[in-house]
Amino acid sequence: MTPVSQKSLSLLVQENKDLKKALRQKQRELNHFIKAGKDLSAPLEFKKVLQVVLSAARRLVRCEDWSLLLFNPTENTLHYALTKGAILKDLKKLQYRLGEGPVGWVAQKGRPLLIPDFSKQKRYDAARFYPHLSARSVLCLPILAKNQVLGVIQMVNRLEEEHFTENDCLLLEKLLDQSTQAIERSDVLQKMSDLVTTDDLTHLYNLRYLDRILEVEMKRSRRYKSSLALIFIDLDYFKQVNDNHGHIMGSQVLIEIADILIESLRAVDVVVRYGGDEFVVLLPNTPLKKATRVAERVRVAIRDFKFLQTEGLSLHIAASFGIASYPEHAKNRTDLIHLADRAMYESKRKGRDMVSVAKK
Known part of the structure; x- marks a missing residue:
């Protein structure tokens, strides 16, 4: 060849x-x-x-x-x-x-x-x-x-x-x-709808969903002549977490707060990330006295929890709570949120890490 x-x-x-x-x-x-x-x-x-x-x-x-x-x-x-x-x-x-x-x-x-x-x-x-x-x-x-x-x-x-x-x-x-x-x-x-009504970080409901569900729950409360409690929660000195440990760690704290809220509440309760380090909880068919006990239990759960342990830290964080009840304190959703928010600021004014109830 x-x-x-x-x-x-x-x-x-x-x-x-x-x-x-x-x-x-x-x-x-x-x-x-x-x-x-x-x-x-x-x-x-x-x-x-x-x-x-x-x-x-x-x-x-x-x-x-x-x-x-x-x-x-x-x-x-x-x-x-x-x-x-x-x-x-x-x-x-x-x-x-x-x-x-x-x-x-x-x-x-x-x-x-x-x-x-x-x-x-x-x-x-x-x-x-x-x-x-x-x-x-x-x-x-x-x-x-x-x-x-x-x-x-x-x-x-x-x-x-x-x-x-x-x-x-x-x-x-x-x-x-x-x-x-x-x-x-x-x-x-349905998933896209969930994304529209769910907070991306914590996977709690967001403000858009709160506006919708609050109207529904108030109608149900009127129909069955029951009480609807709204708890407004704001973390105390949360800015220090971001300043001292960075925003990624701050985000992780918010995720852990969300987990505490879900674990501490009933399946029928609605947990919302209102914005930043603020959260709102709706308690359907819950009298004011019982709602106050629930808020106190959640406050203690947050105070006693050691945050960021998976990141090698052990932070203690507290939160201030404000409660308003429908129809006892407010007749519409705007006033209900506003009064709970004011009660939360009353907790801040009195020294933080406490629960305050709206004034009639």
Whole structure:
């Protein structure tokens, strides 16, 4: 065999190997799509749909780090909902505004963003947006349903390849297209409604929900001639926590306060993050005397709790409480909140860490 023939044969052998490798890769991709299709064919809750999609995405495009962020339409922010390993607790404290960072850009524009080599771009600071790892390459795609951006899938640092590629982006776009019907069949609209009425940090109800439910509970109170108590809570010297330990630690304290409130109250009670370090609790069918006992019990639970133990600290924090009752103190929701707020400030004036009742 001549040298030319030998070279041609070697090229053919190599081309054959490359072709077989490409076919095997296409078959693997097809199998992943088939599995995802089967998994998505059954009725699923929104979170389960997202878990299936993210699992398929990780099989299609292997990467060092992955996460899924959900969009909060009320605050125009994104927060981490699913992520690799045990770092969700740390990332849960982070959120990005619409247009902020790679994920914010994707949520704002509604289209994918591929950054093949982070070192060759100057738009985004890797240390700021990826503090938990060294980002070399990033691929972000929007999760869409009925022309709404629900969230963003983010993949960082391609494995087996140096960078993410356009082909990786196309594969994941096909996967998300495949999942669209399943997302729209899920309880996504309910979830979006929950996002509108739920505080992003603590997952308590927010002020928007309070306005709605307070009217409902007052009507129920009138109908059944029962009492409705409202407790206004404000943390004492909370600014010192932020000043001394930083806002991330302050946010963790608020999360722990929310947990204490939920654990201390009945399932029928409504717990609301009113704003900042202020909380409101609605106690349906609860006389004033009983509501005062409940507030006192919660006050002690907060005072005795050791905050930020998981962060290596042991802080003690107190709170001031104010209570107003419908219809005893107020005839409408605005006055009810106002009187409870005034009673809370009376607790502050008297020395804090106490419960005060509105004056008739």
